[in-house]
Amino acid sequence: MDNALQQILIRAELEGHAIGFDEAQQWSAVDGGALVNLGILRPADDAEYLTCDACDDPHDAEVIRDCGHDPRIYCPDVGLYRIGADRLRQWEVDFVRLAHLLSGALGLHGVVQEVTRGRIWLLGRRQVTNRTAEFFLAHGLSRTDSLDVLRTAARLQSSPAPIVFVPDRLPEHAEWRENGRLLLRLSEWAQLENGAFTLHLQAFEDLHRQVADDLEGPLQATPESERDALIKRFCRDHNNCTVTQICFWANVDRGDLSRWKNGSNLIPDGGERALRIERLLQRGYKTRTE
Ligand SMILES: [Zn+2]
Known part of the structure; x- marks a missing residue:
């Protein structure tokens, strides 16, 4: 069975989530106390529904507050009870x-x-192996607005190969994994140890290096015959974006993009402009963001 920290991280992905008293009673006193003492859990509004524990058939029951001093719920078997x-x-x-x-x-x-x-x-930054990485926390990435959230988060988009923690659910759309973003589930990597919240960087250093190397390592130039198709595929995978947007993200003008597509030696392979275009189209790395 999942421990208390894992349970609340799984729940935290739901919009308007709440953890009830009955559920908290299932945890060890040490874990429950730690979650509150650390401030990971804070008090929320009182429950409006409870599970009936008065009969043999656990059912949801609305809490009734205007019937005497104590709150009550109604059970079809037992009637109103405190x-x-x-x-x-x-x-x-x-x-x-x-x-x-x-x-x-x-x-x-x-x-x-x-x-x-x-x-x-944005959580901050530190040296991880041989580069400085930025760290982020994001949640609700499996909801329907996940891509809108990503596309409007300019600060995240412009961070090369950041480490992004999610409580539990990874986003389904591949666009989230572009630009070398390493997505890690806290439910897998974080723990409560003797009442302290712990996470060991060493555990995922190697993963980060692999992903960052893929992003920052040498690029293979796209053969000229495949460039038009690459642009079209990129647009299709990015919300039917326009060529103007591609030029903005790659920080090149329209003529440059067109010359690159046609293999003009004014935009040579390995040159700065070709690299910015290739990084965007192959790896989703945006030199500029809105
Ligand atoms: Zn009942």
């Missing part, structure tokens, strides 16, 4: 606090910054 006010307590994951804990656990430099309201945070 419940302890404690059972109404709920908690939610505090992502800002989680962002600060991650930054601390990884020894990152820089200040935690919100990139996309309530969804993405």
Whole structure:
């Protein structure tokens, strides 16, 4: 069975998630206490529904508050009955606090910054193997607005080969993995150890180096005969983007893109402009972002 930290990270992916009192009772006192003491969980609004525990058939029941001093629920078998006010307590994951804990656990430099309201945070940066990597926290990436969230997060898009933590669910769309983004599930990598939130950088250093090398290593020039198709495929995979957008992202003018496509020696393979175009079209690396 998943431990308390894993359970709340899985739940945190749901919009408007809440963790109820009955559920929290299943955890060990050490883990439950740590989640609250660390501030990963904060109090949320009281529950409006509870699972009936008065009959043999556990069913959801609405909490009734205007019927005497104590809250009650209605059970078809037992009728109206009183419940302890404690059972109404709920908690939610505090992502800002989680962002600060991650930054601390990884020894990152820089200040935690919100990139996309309530969804993405820049955690800071540090040296990982032979390069400086930026770290982010993002959640809800399997929801239907996932690509909109990515496309409007300019600060994330312009970061080469960053490490992006998600609570539990990885995004399905390949665009999330472009530009060398390494996506890691906290439910897999983070732990509570003696009441402390821990995450060991060494565990995923190698993974990061492989992904960063793929992004920053040498590029193979696309054969001239395949360049037109590469542009078309890129547009199709990027929300039917326009050639104007490609030129903006690669920081080249339209004439340059056209000359590159036609194999003109004014845009030689391995030159700065050809590299910016190839990096964008092959690896999704945007030299400029909106
Ligand atoms: Zn019942």
